[in-house]
Amino acid sequence: MRSRGQVQVAFHALAGAILLSLYAMPAFSQDSGDKPQQLQSIEVTGSRIKQTEIETQSPVLVIDRKQIERTGLLTVGDILQQLTAGGKALNAKFNSSGNFGFPSDGGGIGAGSAQVDLRNLGSKRVLVLVDGIRWVNESSASGVSGSADLNTIPVSIIERIEVLEDGASAIYGSDAIAGVINIITRKTFDGAEVSGYFGRYSGFGGDTKEGSLTIGGSSERFSAIVNASYFKQDGISAGKWWQSAMPQPYAGLAAGSSGIPQGRFTFCDPARPITSYGGCDAAQENWYDITLNGGTTAPVWDPTDPSAGTYHNFSGADRFNFAPFNLLLTPNERKAIFASATYSVSDTMRLHVRALYNNRTSANQAAPEPIFVGPYAGTGGIADTIYISAQNPYNPFGIDLDPASNLGWITKRPIEVGPRIFNQAVDTWYFNAGLDGTWDFGRGLNWDANIVHSENKADQTFYNGFNLSHLSLGLGDPAICAAVPNCVPIDLFGGQARPMTPEMINWIRSTQVDRSQQKLDLASFNVSGDLFNIIDSRAVAFAAGVEYRRYFGSFDPDPLRQSGESQDSQAKAVAASYHVNEVYGELNVPVFDSLDLSGAVRYSDYSTFGGETTGKVGFRWQPTADWLFRGSYSTGFRAPSIGELYGLTQFGATLTDPCGTTGSPGPAGPEYVAGCQAQGVPASFEQANTQITTITGGNPNLKPETSRSYQVGTVYSPSWAEGLAGTERLDFGVTYYHHKLSDAVGARDIQALLDDCVRSGGVDPVLCAPFTRQAGGNLNPPENKLTNLGTIKTDGVDVKINWSSDEFSFGRLRVALQGTWVHKYEEVDAWGSVSTRAVGVEVSDSSIPKWQINTQLGWAMNDWSVNWNVRYIHKVYEDCGAAAVTGPNIPGCANASMSHELGDTYYHDLQVGWTNAIGVANLSLTAGINNLFNKQAPVCYTCSLNGYDAGTYDLPGRFTYVQASYKF
Template structure:
């Protein structure tokens, strides 16, 4: 067997990019004692493979001194995981179906999305969260107990030839502690230095001892963190632009423009903030999402488990088990109030204006129309339309439990090592809406005085003109009235959502010397794998849409995803390590996967490493990878959500639906799963070198490239574009059951083009129909009127191609009785190409919104016999603000502020933060203090984000600290 060479150890150390690096030399010494090891990226034991691939290693001491309390905290500064919109945390959580599930987080390599990153624990799979982010299943890294982790290995290159599906961008492998001796308790407390309280504490225990001829390692961990609101910081408390408002206030509703005599939205008295002048010259009471924006959810997690390892004769038996539970509460902005059929402008009875003084009431009546409207019970009343949202944010509680059990046997037969294991991994989630969700029928019954005291809707007898119960009329213009609030409470609903994701697996592997080539040993590994996956996501009936109820969910503004799917898979792989010469090594791998739903795929890998001298290794690799359609994507029965279409990506769509502007619009849609989806495919290439002229110096440079095809998504822009020529996608009113496409205002079929075609007819000229509609309806906006619940099918829609360069430098010095370390690592994105939605045009994303070109860290640390300290500088380069998707009124305000350049664009500024750590080791204890964002830098302004900053690449928390105390028994 080959031992680890000093160069290989140096190269592996050089690829570590976590901000704080400690005890790497001790880790290397321990690894040198091991004759047979297996590293992420290979199944072959006992050969020197680290030099053939860029492997990032985060050790136990690195974890301890990072200041991290969760896996996300640990990974968020790793360069390979920064940039783009793939990696997300609880800052992206919300209460709606298209939000990140509350309290959950995901890791995404190279910005390709969390579904393209394979998560392993001890080299084996983990069940995905049962609640998808959109339709992408992902592993919730918040469910992995940090206390159990010995180290983390990150391989940022395609690895399906070794590990199978999902390793498109690479693999993150969490290695558990085992053979631990003694006991250790760690306690930490952290908070921001702001006046608000974002406190967090962590307590964990690790204990190991000899038991029954083996070793038992037990761990337990508890973490608790308070939430963090936008209103808690000056930089996010107020909107950057006055024009970034919504017409739907949550107090003092506006009167809908259609009920106003002059056709303009009308503010009613009682607005708690100054009225806003709209682009149409109206004075309205407005809403800004900052006031309810939750930048980080309150989060609590508890976990416990064990790792047991023993010898049974010549066989080694290993079992690991952990159980975890997380709890979180998340909210989204209050839901808009619509009519029963979900169109704008609900009706209020004219008597609701009686709360105002007579002169004010009469002034309002002089400016509005009083029209008849039909109530839920079937009566005909008189009133007017208003614009508003509920006062209470939509709020959900979520409990997630996860468990994992792996039990396996391993041993040796001659010069061959073998192992086999059974795996059970499960994630189960329960969600309940606890506030801000209201039944549409009960609410409208309350508006008409038809909601009974028991919460039921009154029956109406037309013959006698009587109701079965007499209820008070709910007044949306009245605030702070207990009786009125109690009436609204009768309409509150608490929809639930239950999900379960399970992975059953069995694998068997063998590794050993296959023979000789040119006097050198050929290493090899072979294996087979069986896997069964199941997922269910079941919302309560009051949050489900179906054709029978006209796709109207019982509650306002709260979608759901009904899905259920399962699949079976088997695979076989082979891997070879062939020393072609004394200095040139070849790694070959191939894996065949067969799925019982979408079919089979074969993925190869070829890697070369050349050591012309002991101090230098040159390496290159090529591999293909794939991502099977997620179970949610294959098994969605019906998902109620919102989808955006981008008029900036398609001028034909812009002319018909956006008055020619390049804005982005959002609509209610229904998404359908697609059992005919094909697997996403990827080809990756990397080449570079590692140079270690001394034991204390390492430089690594690597070029990498991914070509990722057949991405799975819905694409409303593309459907709108296709509907221009495809009549089967155009529907007046709701899309029929079993159909697909776009739903238009039913009244649109009252007009035709010059040839007499309606919008549903083949050959219809949509531009002529738009002109006819403008003449017929005199609409507020000159665009084709969309209705609701467009039906979109998940499809293999496009591609993305990304390339870049990683650079890492590591230098150690022996100074003043200790070791000083200078470390630098950076990622430079050369290109990130992706086809625009609804277009075959490939756009370049590097330097655009959320895609910084350069990401870097520079660290300096010193450690002696007892004292240790470090300073790390993290840098994210500037990139373009999301100007293209802004409204015209916002662009006008930006222009007036003078923040746009000559081309009408602006950049989000580069961001640099400093992290400091200081600590002391006693004989049986240690204490350390870490401070993140030492100089309390606000995130750069981003006018294109409703939050005013980019919450993926930046952080509004400000200066925050963590004090850690550890005691070893």
């Protein structure tokens, strides 16, 4: 037993480690945290050469099963999105259907999926492997994605996750620009294990249930494991969160929609008394912009004095808060079965087979579909051209409303129809068969051959959308409507007091089904081993291989989307394939006893654009047993995905018009006045709607992205610390990283481009090419297709600390830390426009905090363990812009020129574990609370939907869970 003094010293050492690290982290061990030791040769992510060193020339984070269990998380996406090196990626907190439309990358909106981002470079620049082999990209039922859906991989089949925090195109090929995620599955298991899990958010619900059964066995030549799992997560309505459920949008009135239940009517009556403007003037300054008074039972219209009727001028106070209809957490149900088997054909060759089937059903929900008809709708399609007849029995204005002359728009949100529902059904199949073994040519060579077929297929059914052709008939001449079966005149004019009848709803309502599919077929052969010795027993090692891949992707939108008759958005069908042949070689050369140099080169031949060569060099120098220095330099590339090459969609971009934001009529800011005048925008202009439909889509002439990356770092494992103050192990790791992407594929930052256009005078042929305006000043849909737009640069520092104690009388202690400091992030397009995305800035529902730091404090004794995780996110700022329009809820945004601080945020997660519980051998019980202190996400006034950044922050509420597992 240790003395009281030893105990105090141990606690002082623990406190010192905490102070030194500043903050603390989840229990993710890194290879840099382990003291160098001799092990059998293994393949570590980042190199194809089997080696004995745990410390490689590139930093690799390893998360094993125990560490996964300590998080209390049940999805791979949730686990990886807590990495400090990560960035915004889709997850269940993104209610991503509805007005998000179809993003410009052609990949769709990924509804119901979970993705991973490293270094804030986007999920499509992270390569996802399973057992060292590429995983199929997702089908979102809204495009052909270039990213993998981590919800297709059950946590219960995972042995460990290896995260390579370095570029690796020379090792693995395309997509590995920002790093690699390699998920290693369980290969051997004897017996059976059953587990169950239940958790929920306090005050919100979101019940989460999981159960799995694992059965395995082995003999001298054969081993097999089978896992069946079930996961179900209930959705949470945004209406349960006070911030979303307020009568007016918490982020200010400008965050609301002009599609309101009472209707908004912007038009000109040619018979209106002549004013100084004169009739239906081209500048549209003599037009009505009105809405019904609240509680009106029947519209009363007096063109000589509108205020004498039942109308008033539309203002920001009339905007509709759509947030309560959304979801904070999307429902998700998954069923999966996984099997893995190996058979030793001989002493030197083994057959392996792995297969998986995963079914996911999920859903998104949005506020009832708003109806926008007239040129102000700005869709570039049918809605902009709909004509409303004076003969329509519900038209109170008694005149024809013609989009070519006197109609701005009519908007109406018929809440009687019910919310928009988007149901997804996604199936994933994976099959891998292969051989692996050794050849003895004096020096043993390891080899493996694999064939893989994988497929991801998705259907999305959209309920409560509208058919624009039917809507046009119902608003037009009643005589023409009467000649069409089931057609009835449509009432957009009665407000909530006169809702649409069931007959009207049934005539315009439509159910739409979109489908997409991706397939990946792969064949590979790899060999590695030692060539010859040059320093004592240390040999020159190599790896080489060939690989063939064939990709197929398709997106089949509903016929209404393809024809432009869907009110939701328009999209075109895509079906394409391409193939690639690759060959690579890798070499590791010991120069001295303490210094290794390595090099790798890969040649890839694509059927779409031709050949590409990438390379990588690195060093590993260990001058003493305590110190290790390492670094690497690599070139990389990413081939454009099928969606990026061939997709064609519309996207509802949220734009702030510098000539007059929503809810804030002009004049424009002084730097924009000249540009607004040059574009013919009236001085009193007010933007009609923040969501400006943008024509986006693929470009078959895209070139691959290329990158240059380097990292250099050190690992210090002081031997003098062992035994000091009860220390068993103390490790420090620091790594500097730098990535530069050229020819980055993407659409231009449409907000930055619009600002630059107007600021430059409004007529620049390059900056202003996408922008045209209607007579009243509103923007027409800009075209913003994909291009190799410019460069992206980012750099920063990773810091990792691990400390563990000897065995005390009161148990063992440990501290682990991972921190990432982002120095710079900059996107510059080919025309010199700098993206608004930057370090410390909240923009477009995402942010790049300067610091993210995670910690775990752990205690274990006999069958008990306690883990305390602390996650820290540094403050960021958002430009107030249009959010400053209204007031009492936004004290940090008193005017549009201000910045609002989203303050420092800490999350605390506590877990208690008990093995051999209640005296039953192999029974484990776990209970935990994530977000123990109920930290609320900072309010984000410029974020869409629920007023917070779902990619950076946790849901509101504590998440309490219990878990049990029993092995027999």
